[in-house]
Amino acid sequence: MKIQNLELEFFLEKNNISADDWNSSDIEWQTLMDIGIDHQSKEEQRKETAELFARIIQRCSKVHSVRWRVKDSEHLMEKIVRKTINGADSFNSDYIGINKDNYHEIITDLVGIRALHLFKDDCLEIDSYLCGIWNTKEKPTYYVRDGDETKDELEQFDVKQHPAGYRSLHYVFESQPLNQIVYTEVQVRTIFEEGWSEIDHKIRYPNFSDNPQISYFLRIFNRLAGSADEMGSFVKELVNEFESTARDLEAVKKENEAFKKENDKNIAEIDRLFTELDSSNGKHQSQTNLIKDLKAQVEKLKAQTQNSADKVHITRHSTGSGKTTTTSAHLLKLLGQYQYNAEVEQKSKRPTVKPKSVKKT
Structure with a gap:
């Protein structure tokens, strides 16, 4: 108009x-x-x-x-x-x-x-x-x-x-x-x-x-609209939480795959060291017993690793410096130290050759 x-x-x-x-x-x-x-x-x-x-x-x-x-x-x-x-x-x-x-x-x-x-x-x-x-x-x-x-x-x-x-x-x-x-x-x-x-x-x-009745009904309607908004926000946060959890699980899975790969590599190196130690000469009974104990631990570790192959978990060892490593890596470190000490010990027990004295004529 x-x-x-x-x-x-x-x-x-x-x-x-x-x-x-x-x-x-x-x-x-x-x-x-x-x-x-x-x-x-x-x-x-x-x-x-x-x-x-x-x-x-x-x-x-x-x-x-x-x-x-x-x-x-x-x-x-x-x-x-x-x-x-x-x-x-x-x-x-x-x-x-x-x-x-x-x-x-x-x-x-x-x-x-x-x-x-x-x-x-x-x-x-x-x-x-x-x-x-x-x-x-x-x-x-x-x-x-x-x-x-x-x-x-x-x-x-x-x-x-x-x-x-x-x-x-x-x-x-x-x-x-x-x-x-x-x-x-x-x-x-x-x-x-x-x-x-x-x-x-x-x-x-x-x-x-x-109109009081109309106003009362609309106030109830208003609260329902507010509740619907709260539900929408809750669903959004819930989905974000699910997605975050899925990302964390994927990260853990990748991390454990890396740990398992490192573990397998370390166990192979441990086997090699045992073979090398077994073939060495001049072992004392204490060395033989220690190697025997280490072998038992390695076999136990292999069994644990095999049994947990399908799980997102692998045994880790604290280094005391805030870092973690696989048990095999820690064992490999100890075994390497043992081999080094054994070599030093063997060298220290070799007889010392004194120079012959020269007589004056």
Whole structure:
């Protein structure tokens, strides 16, 4: 409907504004008409602004979908009336003196964008994305419901409890695509919260806003939407935990494969050393007993390694320096030390050849 053809009585009745409220408002009908007509004439320009914002926001990987709208002219006029009713809860002193020339600077949601996301914590990455592109007119507002927990990472927001229970992030961005500054309101919320708010807006606003039974039902619905968001976050964390566990198991498997390979290599070297020691001469009974004990340990180690071939575990030995190694590697080290000591011992027992004395003639 053309605003030029709008009559006051029809406007008040259609928008559920009483005669008392109209008389208490600080706005003249002609001024209200001029604002409505001007906004309607700029509708196409503001649609282009909305489409530009929507395209840019949709590029963010955490954004599931984007909705946009340009405020309806009659809804704009109705909002101005309610904001100028003296003594009403909706009264806003910023609207005093509003007119055709300054309304676009006072009303910040002429262009409205909704960026929807799946998981609650996605909003933080979306926040970084948005604030890296546009300048905010004011500090972003994080609306929560009474009883919601707030986190430390929300300190960059102005956290407020919404009287109707809305949960969302609100931004007012400033841009000037044409010859006039335009303020664009961007709301960031989850899909579940969007579903609840849409139903709440359709049912509650404006005719059932004071109905206690409707309000009670919508509060229950609001809690269900919040629970759905919590479930979504929980499922996401659960999947991340499963994936992390799978990565850890794969890492352990690869590590144990490397340990098993090292173990097999060490056992082969131990066998070689035993063969070399067995073939050596001059062994004492103590050496024979030690070699016998070492062989028993190696056979036991081989059996353990064979029995645990299909398990993601292999016996390790602490070196005392914070490092771990396979038992075979430790045994190989001991055996090598033993061989070295045995060689030193054998050398020390060789008879010393004294030089013959030379007789003088």
